[in-house]
Amino acid sequence: MEGWDAGVSGSKRSNNHTSLPNILRRKTRHLPSHARRCAAASHPSPHVLRQNRPHYTDAVQRSRQEIPKRLLLHFRHRRGLPYVPHFLEQHRRFAALGSCSHTRPFLLLIASPLFIAIKAHQHHLQTLQSPLKTPLIKEDPESVKPENPAKDHVNVNANGEQQHKEITSADTGEDLNLLQAMRTLNFWLLFVAMLCGLGSGLATINNISQIGESLGYTARERSTMVSLWSIWNFLGRFGAGFVSDIFMHKKGWPRPLFMTITLATMAAGHVMIALGFQGNLYVALLLVGVCFGSQWSLMPTITSEIFGVKHMGTIYNTIAVANPLGSYILSVRVIGYIYDREESLEVGSSSCNGAHCFRLSFFILAAVSFAGALVALAFMIKTRAQYARIIRRKMLAA
Secondary structure, eight states: OHHHHHHHHHHHHHTGGGSHHHHHHHHTTTSOHHHHHHHHHTSOOHHHHTTSHHHHHHHHHHHHHHHHHHHHHHOOSGGGGGGHHHHHHHHHHHHHTTSHHHHHHHHHHHHHHHHHHHHHHHHHHHHHHSOOOOOSSOOOTTTSOOSOTTTEEEEEOTTSOEEEEEOOHHHHTOSOOHHHHHTSHHHHHHHHHHHHHHHHHHHHHHTHHHHHHHTTOOHHHHHHHHHHHHHHHHHHHHHHHHHHHHHHHHTOOOTHHHHHHHHHHHHHHHHHHHHTOTTHHHHHHHHHHHHHHHHHHHHHHHHHHHHOSTTHHHHHHHHTTHHHHHHIIIIIIIIIHHHHHHHHHSTTOSSOOSGGGTHHHHHHHHHHHHHHHHHHHHHHHHTHHHHHHHHHHHHHHO
16 A cells, blocks of 8 residues: 555656646636635545545546536636636536436426427328328208308399398498497497496596595505405406306396496495495495406407407407596596595695595496496397397307
8 A cells, every 4th residue: 555655646746737736726827816716616625535545546537637628618718717617606506406306307397398399290290191081972062051141141022033132240240340340339339338337447446545544444454455356356257257148048138238237236336435334335345346347257248249259359459448548537537636625625634534535426436337337228229139139049059
């Protein structure tokens, strides 16, 4: 062992300029002091490696081959030398991912989109390789019905001549574009009804905190009211479509009838807020919140049934402009103006306290909601015949 130690010591003295510390010092001599310390700390000292003597020489040789090459590859020019600590830190972090518990989920996450592409490609190849299926029995071309029988109707006049009448979308109210829909009375009846319903509901939620403060509710109770409003709004959106489908298919009730009912119920909720009784704000917000969510559920469905689904997105979003427009008129110009006027009458107070702060405002909102219910009722009468055709068509399809 003494001869082996002497041989190693002699080799160290003869190859002192090629040892690992000298290599690191030469490659990092232009770095600041903290960068040199970081580079030196990222690799074990020869004194530590010397404890395992049989592997010491191999470790030194691997370090001589790997570390200088990586440093020279990434930081050949002097401009890249300040990023040596960052390189060493990234090298250390990547090595930490070597365990199977980290690598396998990482590889599965990366390869999952590739599996989807491979599966789709295999399905496409199977589709191309499958033989074309031809029907064994050919249909009589005279017995084949036209693709759209609703467009071509044949009328026979007194002289026995056949007259083809093409029923366009303007006659049936189906598949209208935005300009065609805006030229109909149904569009503006639906728009005004949504203006009254969505505007009054959004004005309520915008001022719910000030309403609770004026009526003497605590901050915790006011935050609870806002959370409950979100729940009632969700229940209205979910329940209105479900209930209207049941009554429409089983009872034959047109869907605008439910819009009339929800707007009338909103008017009752606004009256309850205007009265200002202690504790009735929870019940009033329940009524207004459920009906407000119902409007958002009924409006797109009615739009698709009256104007068709081809341009439904454009028409629906145009009608939805009634939401911010009604909120601006009723929340800013009505509630905000009346609240500021009532606040100015109270001397020595920075806010308005009492039911009188919002009484007149919510009586106005109740009147607006009731007017919207009347407009929705007129809309229901106007579209009654069209909904009769829709219900009959769905019953025949069932």
